[in-house]
Amino acid sequence: MSEDYRSMWKSLGLDLEAHDVLLGVLGKAYQDIYLSQKNRPEGMGYFDFVMSEVHGLRIRELLDEKKSGRKIIGSYCVFVPEEIVLAANATLVGLCSGADFATEEVEKLLPRNTCALIKSSFGFKLGKVCPYLECADMIVGENTCDGKKKAYESLGGLVKNLYVMDLPQVKSKEGRALLKAEYDRFRDAVETLTGVSITAASLKRAIRTVNAKRAAVHRLSALRRADPAPLSGLDALLVNQVYFYDNPVRFTESVNKICDELERRVTEKKGAFPEKTPRILLSGCPQAVPNWKIPFIVETSGAVIVGEESCVGERGARNLTKDSGETVEEMMEAIADRYFQVDCAIFTPNPERLNHIREMAAAYGADGVIHYGLQFCQPYLMESIPVEKALEEKGIPCLRIETDYSLEDAGQIKTRVEAFIEQIKG
Amino acid sequence: MSEDYRSMWKSLGLDLEAHDVLLGVLGKAYQDIYLSQKNRPEGMGYFDFVMSEVHGLRIRELLDEKKSGRKIIGSYCVFVPEEIVLAANATLVGLCSGADFATEEVEKLLPRNTCALIKSSFGFKLGKVCPYLECADMIVGENTCDGKKKAYESLGGLVKNLYVMDLPQVKSKEGRALLKAEYDRFRDAVETLTGVSITAASLKRAIRTVNAKRAAVHRLSALRRADPAPLSGLDALLVNQVYFYDNPVRFTESVNKICDELERRVTEKKGAFPEKTPRILLSGCPQAVPNWKIPFIVETSGAVIVGEESCVGERGARNLTKDSGETVEEMMEAIADRYFQVDCAIFTPNPERLNHIREMAAAYGADGVIHYGLQFCQPYLMESIPVEKALEEKGIPCLRIETDYSLEDAGQIKTRVEAFIEQIKG
Numbered sequence: 001m002s003e004d005y006r007s008m009w010k011s012l013g014l015d016l017e018a019h020d021v022l023l024g025v026l027g028k029a030y031q032d033i034y035l036s037q038k039n040r041p042e043g044m045g046y047f048d049f050v051m052s053e054v055h056g057l058r059i060r061e062l063l064d065e066k067k068s069g070r071k072i073i074g075s076y077c078v079f080v081p082e083e084i085v086l087a088a089n090a091t092l093v094g095l096c097s098g099a100d101f102a103t104e105e106v107e108k109l110l111p112r113n114t115c116a117l118i119k120s121s122f123g124f125k126l127g128k129v130c131p132y133l134e135c136a137d138m139i140v141g142e143n144t145c146d147g148k149k150k151a152y153e154s155l156g157g158l159v160k161n162l163y164v165m166d167l168p169q170v171k172s173k174e175g176r177a178l179l180k181a182e183y184d185r186f187r188d189a190v191e192t193l194t195g196v197s198i199t200a201a202s203l204k205r206a207i208r209t210v211n212a213k214r215a216a217v218h219r220l221s222a223l224r225r226a227d228p229a230p231l232s233g234l235d236a237l238l239v240n241q242v243y244f245y246d247n248p249v250r251f252t253e254s255v256n257k258i259c260d261e262l263e264r265r266v267t268e269k270k271g272a273f274p275e276k277t278p279r280i281l282l283s284g285c286p287q288a289v290p291n292w293k294i295p296f297i298v299e300t301s302g303a304v305i306v307g308e309e310s311c312v313g314e315r316g317a318r319n320l321t322k323d324s325g326e327t328v329e330e331m332m333e334a335i336a337d338r339y340f341q342v343d344c345a346i347f348t349p350n351p352e353r354l355n356h357i358r359e360m361a362a363a364y365g366a367d368g369v370i371h372y373g374l375q376f377c378q379p380y381l382m383e384s385i386p387v388e389k390a391l392e393e394k395g396i397p398c399l400r401i402e403t404d405y406s407l408e409d410a411g412q413i414k415t416r417v418e419a420f421i422e423q424i425k426g
Numbered sequence: 427m428s429e430d431y432r433s434m435w436k437s438l439g440l441d442l443e444a445h446d447v448l449l450g451v452l453g454k455a456y457q458d459i460y461l462s463q464k465n466r467p468e469g470m471g472y473f474d475f476v477m478s479e480v481h482g483l484r485i486r487e488l489l490d491e492k493k494s495g496r497k498i499i500g501s502y503c504v505f506v507p508e509e510i511v512l513a514a515n516a517t518l519v520g521l522c523s524g525a526d527f528a529t530e531e532v533e534k535l536l537p538r539n540t541c542a543l544i545k546s547s548f549g550f551k552l553g554k555v556c557p558y559l560e561c562a563d564m565i566v567g568e569n570t571c572d573g574k575k576k577a578y579e580s581l582g583g584l585v586k587n588l589y590v591m592d593l594p595q596v597k598s599k600e601g602r603a604l605l606k607a608e609y610d611r612f613r614d615a616v617e618t619l620t621g622v623s624i625t626a627a628s629l630k631r632a633i634r635t636v637n638a639k640r641a642a643v644h645r646l647s648a649l650r651r652a653d654p655a656p657l658s659g660l661d662a663l664l665v666n667q668v669y670f671y672d673n674p675v676r677f678t679e680s681v682n683k684i685c686d687e688l689e690r691r692v693t694e695k696k697g698a699f700p701e702k703t704p705r706i707l708l709s710g711c712p713q714a715v716p717n718w719k720i721p722f723i724v725e726t727s728g729a730v731i732v733g734e735e736s737c738v739g740e741r742g743a744r745n746l747t748k749d750s751g752e753t754v755e756e757m758m759e760a761i762a763d764r765y766f767q768v769d770c771a772i773f774t775p776n777p778e779r780l781n782h783i784r785e786m787a788a789a790y791g792a793d794g795v796i797h798y799g800l801q802f803c804q805p806y807l808m809e810s811i812p813v814e815k816a817l818e819e820k821g822i823p824c825l826r827i828e829t830d831y832s833l834e835d836a837g838q839i840k841t842r843v844e845a846f847i848e849q850i851k852g
Contacts, residue, residue: 111807111828113539143595146572149774150808164774166600169569170592174604181600348575348590378804381537382576402537 015128043258059131074136078316086206087198088190094244098288102127115374116404144346180336211320216255223262228271230262233305273304283309284372306364345379368397368424441554469684485557500562504742512632513624514616520670524714528553541800542830570772606762637746642681649688654697656688659731699730709735710798732790771805794823794850
């Protein structure tokens with residue numbers, strides 16, 4: 001890393017020594033997990049570059065944006081509407097939460113029985129290793145699960161400018177009204193932060209920018225229906241992860257570019273894995289960088305992942321926002337409509353998610369579903385039991401995995417995944 | 427038990443053999459924990475009788491009510507307004523959830539990492555040992571914590587007539603509106619169930635009945651400020667537990683009767699324990715019958731519990747409902763106002779609870795606070811860390827205990843409690 005970056009990180013208040021350790025581990029994992037893959041499309045070169053510069057060039061860009069007066073808003077959840085942020089001439093970035101860090105410090109503030117994702121978000125703060133968090137002008141929490149909602153009460157004491165968004169638990173008329181009211185309140189807060197008034201024109205432009213990004217990942221997803229799958233699940237997950245970090249316009253171009261290449265691969269029947277490789281749909285909790293554990297196990301055990309029913313995947317990116325509104329209010333309604341369709345397990349009941357898993361399994365020709373639940377994530381773990389039952393009743397094999405970010409159980413999970421793949425082949 | 431009861435239980439579909447086991451364990455525990463106490467007020471005789479007949483005479487009464495056309499509504503939470511139920515000429519009862527039962531069956535439907543209270547509610551159903559559940563015409567679930575909210579999705583398949591009430595997570599204008607809308611929806615559902623239209627007169631009468639019940643337990647609580655405390659924490663907890671089962675008018679009379687006796691004891695300086703016994707405020711998760719584990723440990727370790735900051739205690743029963751409204755709508759607003767003050771940890775932020783703990787500690791002259799958290803109860807476990815910190819900053823010693831319904835850790839907890847009592851004595 002250049003000295004330039006070191007002084008940049010220092011100026012952000014990072015713990016350079018700890019950050020070096022993190023980058024070392026990240027680089028090694030990326031080499032072992034990503035760069036060791038065979039038959040990768042050339043277009044993944046862009047995403048490899050992005051990952052190699054995820055704490056470097058991208059942070060430099062964000063700091064340059066800040067210098068020019070643009071605000072940076074950090075988020076932990078797909079319920080935070082990027083449309084509103086972009087329309088106020090600000091930038092939305094996902095915040096780090098895919099690895100254990102500073103666990104001992106974290107467990108002074110959070111119960112040990114807290115999911116790894118939440119602990120990780122605290123660990124990156126307490127360990128001073130997340131440049132995104134440190135350069136954000138506003139950090140948005142949201143009342144999704146109990147774990148996050150109560151953890152933000154403590155996070156508020158650790159960061160400047162935490163903004164908490166309330167969310168409904170039921171898809172009722174009142175629930176929809178709450179979401180809309182909260183998005184209006186968020187719009188006001190973003191306007192106050194940026195000093196920029198959102199106009200119909202800027203909001204429409206923002207909606208189209210975000211829709212283009214979503215349409216690009218939809219195009220990518222659709223190409224994975226082919227057999228052989230033209231892209232590994234690991235690479236597809238990476239694209240879905242970079243979705244949260246990258247400049248949206250450049251990201252969209254890069255995804256469309258790899259899609260052009262994947263279209264040729266599909267025509268040529270060139271796959272990341274051979275034809276008739278058992279196909280897995282991964283469903284459940286989000287996988288943030290560098291949480292690549294389950295796809296790595298699956299794709300080194302003789303199967304290919306063809307879809308992610310996850311916030312970092314199709315649950316987060318499906319459905320465009322209607323862009324036909326003429327007033328800010330009409331478009332705010334369209335935004336609320338779009339996000340109210342997200343079938344997160346925090347909603348009760350949540351039958352749309354089961355339907356969506358079934359649809360995805362059919363669309364992507366999955367031979368089985370692996371349900372990925374983070375330990376202590378009550379909403380997804382609770383939902384996984386009826387989901388498994390309903391899928392198996394429809395003849396779709398399902399394997400439920402409950403794990404965390406450690407690698408201690410990797411051998412045990414691999415054994416179970418291998419047995420599951422044998423089962424679906426048979 | 428009389429043969430009469432056996433045929434009653436059989437008619438309710440209970441598993442008589444399993445139910446015998448439960449009653450045997452319950453009777454033994456009651457003997458060991460309650461009847462072995464010294465210096466009990468005579469007025470506890472009533473509550474001993476109620477407990478001895480908790481699955482007998484009280485169920486017979488409920489069945490008699492049903493025969494006369496009255497409906498029985500079961501609930502798991504203090505957010506279900508008894509005022510509305512009584513006003514529609516129905517009876518509200520708390521449902522069983524204080525002991526492990528049928529755990530193997532339960533864990534086919536719920537993750538192992540689910541709190542004991544939720545598991546217990548499933549266990550009593552799956553084990554067919556809860557006559558309250560079996561005689562209820564409507565069972566009310568509520569979206570409090572993630573665990574309960576998602577568990578009700580499965581419970582709906584096990585019981586007839588599950589009604590789920592949504593609840594807010596934030597004490598905002600929108601949160602208040604949601605609570606009010608949900609109470610209106612509940613009133614409609616209760617009216618439909620009973621065929622009784624709630625009138626201003628019936629609602630006012632119901633509010634006064636429930637207020638009288640609350641006022642009686644407030645009176646009881648206030649008497650525990652004395653040193654020596656005239657009543658043990660175990661006995662006070664029992665009164666707070668019976669609150670949820672008993673006929674409200676008879677309960678009120680019985681509580682006021684024991685209060686008359688306790689007033690005399692206070693004047694005579696006659697205590698359940700000697701003067702200057704270390705005084706503990708118990709704060710945290712609710713303790714349902716027969717979950718007497720922590721108070722039993724505390725009160726056999728040299729301290730007396732002088733207050734319960736809990737749903738089965740002051741959090742559930744404090745604050746009366748304003749009864750001055752003249753219309754149903756005015757009184758429905760008053761009901762929403764009253765319940766919106768409940769400082770359950772599902773709310774974020776929840777500063778009222780910390781204030782209330784501090785107030786209680788001062789009012790009851792507590793020397794320390796024991797925070798009781800059920801394992802995997804994310805809201806209370808999350809909140810316990812800042813609560814402990816804030817209390818200790820104010821010089822109030824605090825011990826956090828995380829446990830479940832098993833007795834495996836009883837020895838370990840006793841050791842910690844004894845050390846804590848030594849600390850606060852010193």
